[in-house]
Amino acid sequence: MKVINIAQAVGIECSTIEDGKHLHDMILIARLASQDGVELDFQDVEFISTSFLDEAIGELYDVQGFDPSSIRFSNIKPQHRELLTAVQSWAIERYSNTARNLPEELILRQSISILLDRLINYIDAAPRIPLKLQELRKLAFEVLSR
Numbered sequence: 001m002k003v004i005n006i007a008q009a010v011g012i013e014c015s016t017i018e019d020g021k022h023l024h025d026m027i028l029i030a031r032l033a034s035q036d037g038v039e040l041d042f043q044d045v046e047f048i049s050t051s052f053l054d055e056a057i058g059e060l061y062d063v064q065g066f067d068p069s070s071i072r073f074s075n076i077k078p079q080h081r082e083l084l085t086a087v088q089s090w091a092i093e094r095y096s097n098t099a100r101n102l103p104e105e106l107i108l109r110q111s112i113s114i115l116l117d118r119l120i121n122y123i124d125a126a127p128r129i130p131l132k133l134q135e136l137r138k139l140a141f142e143v144l145s146r
Contacts, residue, residue, distance in 0.1 A: 001037050001072070002030040007044040014048045020055025025115055027060065027071065032112070037070035048080045050087060057084065058091035 004026055010019045023040075030038045042048075060066050073084065 001039050002034040003039045003041055004030060005041045005043065007042075012044055012046045014045060014052045014056075016049075017051050017055050020052040020059075023052075023056040024059055027056070028063065028066075028115060031066070031070060037072060039072045039074055040076075041074045042077070042080060043075040045077075045080070048083060050083060053084055053087040054090070058087045058094075061088075061091035061095040 004023070006014065006023070009026055010023055014020070014023075027038055027040070057068075057071075060068055060071070068088070073081070076084065
């Protein structure tokens with residue numbers, strides 16, 4: 001199981017949509033690299049916004065073939081767990097009519113394509129690649145080289 005430490009990946013205050021997108025991409029890459037699922041470790045995270053969780057977790061419910069039960073949450077504070085549960089409920093309701101049953105190879109290709117498009121957009125938007133993006137790029141290429 002791939003473990004993502006949220007405080008290291010995003011910071012102790014998880015509030016922006018951009019950080020949510022970053023975590024979302026990390027989850028997709030980690031899930032592609034690990035058949036055992038992904039653990040999100042919230043150790044030391046002090047603040048989480050709804051918009052962050054909706055982008056990071058809620059949007060996973062719209063990824064074709066992605067199984068949200070493959071994500072485990074550890075060291076999450078009770079108030080953050082309540083917010084997470086609410087975001088998951090909203091996502092289920094929002095995306096329940098878009099459930100698809102596609103071949104796994106197609107799902108993987110679409111996920112990789114989305115991630116690479118985001119990488120290109122990040123690179124084009126910034127004169128220097130931030131450290132987080134370098135880590136994301138490295139993970140993407142590791143997955144693609146398998």
